[in-house]
Amino acid sequence: MSALEDLIASGKPVAGKADGARVVLDQSRWRIMAEHLAGGIYVLSGLWAEPGMVHAALLDGTSGKLAIVSLECPGGSFPALSALHAPAIRLERMIFDLFGLVPEGAPDTRPWLDHGRWSVQHPLGAATVGAPRRQYDFLAAEGEGIHQIAVGPVHAGIIEPGHFRFSANGETVVRLEQRLGYTHKGIEALFRGAELAQAAKLSGRVSGDSTVAYSLAFARAVEDALGVAVPQRAHVLRALVAELERLANHLGDIGAICNDAGFALLQAHCAILRELVLRTAQRCFGHRLMRDVVVPGGVAADLNALAYRELATLVKEIRQRFPDLVELYDGTASLQDRTVGAGIVSPALVRQFAAGGYVGRASGRAFDVRRHVCYPPYDQLEFEVPVLEAGDVNARVWIRIHEVEQSLRLIEQILGLKVEGATHTRVPSGSGEGFALVEGFRGDILAWVRLEAGGRVARCHLRDPSWFQWPLLEAAVEGNIVADFPLCNKSFNCSYSGHDL
DSSP states (O other), rough: OOOOHHHHHTTTEOTTTSSSSEEEOOOHHHHHHHHHTTTTTTTEEEEEEETTTTEEEETTTOOOEEEEEEEOOOTTTEEEEEEEEEGGGHHHHHHHHHHHHEEEEOOOOOOSSSOOSSSSETTTTSSSEOOOOOOOOOOOOSSSSSEEEEEEESSSSSSSOOEEEEEETTEEEEEEEEEETOOOOOOHHHTTOHHHHHHHHHHHTGGOOOOHHHHHHHHHHHHHHOOOOOHHHHHHHHHHHHHHHHHHHHHHHHHHHHHTTTOOHHHHHHHHHHHHHHHHHHHSSSTOOTTOOEETTTOOOOOOHHHHHHHHHHHHHHHHHHHHHHHHHOOOOHHHHHHSSSSOHHHHHHHHTOOOOOHHHTTTOOOOOOHHHHOOOOSSSSOOOOOOOOHHHHHHHHHHHHHHHHHHHHHHHHOOOOOOOOOOOOOOOOOOOEEEEOOOSSEEEEEEEEEEETOEEEEEEOOGGGGGGGGHHEEEHTTSSGEEEHHHHHHHOOOOOHOOO
């Protein structure tokens, strides 16, 4: 029996999850869980709350088993996981801001999403009218010649808001501290009481560049809650739109990183390829970003023979043009000078934070939900999970390059599958609780949902990969020059909107 299975066996099973996939722990077992997280025995995949209760999603990295453990908080507090496990710090700050539950023993109790401008405190818990304005205290950096540079939250160009506070010695960054939360939209409050169709639309709008991945995570969580079996053709079409989304985002990122390194030519060519993907998506699925294509029960669109030819032509075009761009990237010395050795994240930090996607795989963490948790139809498809060890900007570019190649390979296989039949099955109007983990282009996205009688959403929590990547950007920038921050930041390309809920 694994440590995670032993922990689950020690808890009280929750009604409706007979497989032991969610249990309620007592405080002693919750503390043991914190010790196991600190020891790397299993990983923290999510941490959130509802009034009077806190939940943690735990992943066994060996078996791919995911479970939800919960702790009742009758006194309005809970033992802080962050006292032993740093990746929980910001999540616990979020829990206090939204629900008012106090993480006892937490090393950082500053607000996170609440900037003192809401009309109430703890809006999802025992809401208190009248939020006090308070000064936000950034961490101090001491030493001779150290000065601070404040950047944002408003930035040049089309970019979401976020504040970055640099402590620097000359041009060298001594400390970077982020302050996020400016794009908080009240997502979890909007989910409460929503009809299933409306909730599905909302899930696809949490982080616009990952609309397919978020819609898929929500749909799979609903299907888990209600025991819905999705038709095989729907699984295939879901994978197709997911890989198209991954392809478009990686092409855009590769170009944008090169642009921040002063090489606009590559950005122009990558932008052309990305535009080809988006226009093909528009013609085949009715929307450039394929929004609202994935729905609970299956998909809301199908492909005809013309669409298959369009997609085959797209793959052929990218296969012809992309290798020349890779060769140009690899052979441009001035570009390599900027990316190689910049913004290094150590494998140890990546393992501690369980960072997914290109951030994790560029630093040696070979985790991909499509392979390690393996939801359909990826169990029928052949692909590789590229992994590098250098952990710098260059490695994150190369992971994207390899993933573009793997997505093309997957799309070709999907187009070759001869799967016919229905694309959607009826979703019953019932109650239940479910969760899912899917692989977005940034990494793993967690969805947890509870449905009440009549099929409305009682609670829903969606966790973006960026929760475990933003803190690593602070570590990556340390020791680099200030001018390299945009390059490091773009190589991470964390989501503001997905993170800020």
